[in-house]
Amino acid sequence: MALAPPRRAHYETAHSAGLVKQETGSSQQETARSFSFPMPPRPSADKSVAPQTAAQIATAIEDFVAQYGEAAILEDGKVLFDLRSAKYTLSTEHDRCTLHLWSEERNMVRRILSATPRNGSLRLSTQRFGQAQPKLLELVSSRERRTPTTREAARTRYLKTLERVLQREFPDWKPDAFRTAMDLERSFGPAYARGSLIRGNQAWAVIGVNEQETATTIDGILTLGILWLHHCREQAGGRRLYQGLKLILPRGTATLTLSRLAWLNEAAAQWRLYELDQNTEELTPRDAADQGNLRTRLVHHPDEKAASERFADAIEQVMQLVPAGEEQRVEQRLRSTAELAFLLHGMEFARARIGLAPNSFARTLEITAGVDETPLTSATCREIAARIAELFRRRRAFGSATDFARRGQRPSRRIGAASATAAHSRLQLRAERPAEEGNPAQDPLYRAAPERWLESVLRRDLAPLTRSLAPQPRVASLPRAEAFANDPDPDTRGNRADRPESVPPFAEAGNPHEPRVIPHLDPNHVYTQVPAIAGASDRGLLDLLGVTADGRLAVIELKADDDLQLALQGLDYWIRVRHHHLQTADATTGLGEFQRHGYFRGVELSPLPPRLYLVAPTLYIHPATETILRYLSPHVEWNLLALDERWRQEIRVIWRKQSGRS
Template identity: 40%
Template structure:
């Protein structure tokens, strides 16, 4: 079954800390994450015999290139690979595909593959079944064709215009559109326009119910940019006083939580839901959404976890190339599980359990990463050794930038460098008390906070890291800040009369007192990879949020340094 990891703690073969990063390691002979060229031979399902290793390679390359893939059967969604896990193995001349999640488990023998324009179709056979069945792997959960997607957005634009005209009497709906405008970061998924009334005006933006959850959750970022654009390009006699955001019914919570922490002196922000069937527009009171529902897992002994899994760790070390042990980071993910990583890329894991029908402890070892796990056995040991050799030969600071193993999971690599060098880069932080990849749970959704630590005054510090341009960096960081603030504010008075935060009660920060002040928020990325829209969005954050944008040097793999820093007013 899929596992939810606790906050990460670390042990390193050469130091006392380490790091994890999910990704997919391709199978035997594959080029990890590489796109297939047009000259690739497409396998037809004509009954011809296809080597199992070739079938496994086709599947793993597709999963590596499409981390948000979805598995369909007869048009019905079975697995979302962002939440599920998989294993592709070769056994007795067959290619076995196993998929599992919290909802279901599936195992099939793969007998053929066919590359299509928008998917990978695989022919499978259930155990004991004579007739093959087809599964379809699509790049993401949005299964609409481009034509259908465009038609749905045109219909939504017409619907929104009717609803706005009827709901805001006295205002004129002006310039409603969803045209692509890459210069200003506007895409076709959002319908934007203006409501005009004399010299006053409001910016308005909406997204339809057919859009993905990621599109809907990104609407506040685009709304702020649209408001900023309207203010900069409007007639000097007209003042844009606020922004109206319209989301589908029952999708408002994430936007409401974020909107509560904007600067409401800078603009009048309003949130609405639209039921497209009844065409009913309902205002949401985002100031009364309550505290973010956050959950913190109990801290555990890193040393004890490593000791429980030591025999499995040693077994992995024995398969690494010369010098590999010193470069490996060993991370304790829970009291009974550790993972091994190279520059943030997790390549193996050891779980401590019990042997069948006994209380004898036994280590379960697997290799691969992200959603891909292959059990380590005598049969798969040569494959593991080959993968480790390629990984350690490719993933180093002077590696080939065209090599997929060098490029992949750059963000986790950057996080690893920052975590190791944080005390030198930012001396005001407690570099010895760092937690990485901390689960941030709210409203049923799980995200991973990159780095959590405290400064010399005991004040919490939340750090979000990006290695590439990300339009939504500020809002993602704000999500984590909200959750950490909520946990820190959770301070019931104990029997000794002390009011300890949730972090202190759960054993974090090694007994250090945590300040009651709201957390500081740090956002870090290479200077040339900071999206131009990030700073305008940050300027609309509440004055209560003390943020800092840290620009790093471009050659951070070789030597990490700070180019410039920008702080909130």
């Protein structure tokens, strides 16, 4: 029986910045297919509202999201998902409205019992699978719940308060040209108050944020502050000397910014941070050296060999569902010691769980597939296999006009050895609707979760990221007839970043008789989504953690979209990795903290700090990223790597920048 109203074939919508394009007066939505399976309906537990059909609930949710391009999901007043970046799917099979949400931070599946409009929002009565008690979620028009009038009024009041406080605290300096006006050309938004303190030809750049802004906005102040200081210096044109930057944060919110501040270049500028109590107008200076204990922990890395043996039966059953010849594309990621996920280019399609039988110690094995976690049985096996085949057909790296040289990959069934990262995303797929054959790149399943796909490609082959990042010594007294002096490194031919002039003179290369040490990343020791590196308010997972051939740890931050916070977000993880790396080695074993927790077994780690790699497609590196990187401390060794836009086919570094070089 058709539940959908006219012009709505289904409600499975992959919603993200890349999948939904908002236009004036209309919205264009691309549709993903439901990878869900029949489940018996449950009686509604919500008695407070009139019964709604699944189609009516889904219609209400989709209409709300289509109307408000900045919609967000709240629970108890806290933002769980910002739908500008998070993704969601809706399923109405068997008159059950199922909502699946996932983002960088979390993953959630709920049955929606009702959707009730209230004060410009949509109240969702939800039920978690396996629980009878309903719980309320709120779908709001914006994560910024204040109306524009209220928001602007708060910012205007803060601007006046800030000028008054600065005048009192720094009587010898004059506040000048403070404003909150938006300047998109220079990436300045209205949430930040910015201006200068002037005394003769001396000046300080000042930026502040009020306590009513979101935590993400407050934590992003240092990035905007660096850009503001840089802009002030450019505009001054030598007429004024800007000594540095003063940051004004709300009371109790400076922890993350303090940790970043300690790793900025003191030679480039002076950095001052203050906390402002807006009620008392008390301004308190904070010292970057006084950060207290870094809030981060390291969890033990699971034994993948033991897990492979434990999940051997599950692996065999899932592999039988995968199309013939496609086994090498399956990624196996341990969620815990009792759960193993199976993914395709970062997208989860099945999961195995080991449990205990009731009233006994006998082990049980359950394999589920799809967002509804349909159990794999003899009755569902054929349908699940058909839909997995459809997923594998559509989510693949299609060929491009450029014929890249492909390296052969041997299939690997070892847990953690396949080509991807952990991803909390199980996109839904409905098999009855054919994919767009005309342009496969427009398929929602092809475009979904690009950062997860990028991680999977890099896990398979990290070598392109670090080819020729160190000079190759050349022996002048032993020329080879078959090679020319200005030949690029043969390992990097075809990479436009390798120009002859990038090879330093022989004198700079060092003693040619010393062993050649190239900081290539070791493909045998790469860890994805390390859950230990926590502390930042917006994210708690490091994209990739590896080690180079000379034993240096490598923090690899990936982005597949235009993110202004790329540089400092990568710095956050670098700080935490460095913190764990510098912990005192065990007196008995001599192992550092990472190796005591099961990471980098058999590797002799260098005592030097980690290297930081920032990786993104070339068109998605924000223009301001290089400016921000120039203000980092010289103790932070960073590499900015721009990838060819066809990275799904093969990773190629188009250009790169390194710390200490122009």
